[in-house]
Amino acid sequence: DQQVKQNSPSLSVQEGRISILNCDYTNSMFDYFLWYKKYPAEGPTFLISISSIKDKNEDGRFTVFLNKSAKHLSLHIVPSQPGDSAVYFCAASSTQTGANNLFFGTGTRLTVIP
């Protein structure tokens, strides 16, 4: 039923180390993927995205990797900083349906320990 899955509800990482957040999807029609970051009492904010024509997209400390055959994507944060502590949502859409609906995962709470 859940088309986008984030199987790790939480992750703790030491400051300066790499954080790796994982996401799996089931719908082969998905071709555009996004990561959102959410702080307490705030709405989610867009972080980074990737199209299925790529297998990697990098923006500063954040890199998203896409493995289409495995229907898996991951977000790498290097180096991790205490300010990165937040809930991270993976989202997916199908541009063939107009990309209007984003399907979100349940989120992973990242804690970066100083």
Add this chain to the structure above:
Amino acid sequence: DAGVIQSPRHEVTEMGQEVTLRCKPISGHNSLFWYRQTMMRGLELLIYFNNNVPIDDSGMPEDRFSAKMPNASFSTLKIQPSEPRDSAVYFCASRNTGAYGELFFGEGSRLTVL
């Protein structure tokens, strides 16, 4: 520029009461989305509008839920009658139709039904 504005930020009500959540999208955005966040299901799409017209309301859980968008700058999500299982954070988001993926979220309305 003002972001997506939601009200109220917090609502506590008793079972059976009517609840109305409000949203003002970003000016110029012509797609508006209502999401509900729960621990079990993450961010679920309830309904979305393009140019004030409801496009997909398949996520609306029951007839107790209804949404309207009378004009481009205002939308409401109504629950009548409310039940304890409706307790969640409700997010409104907007973007330009056709803009791949990225949604701009409001800060959310936390609803508690006793």
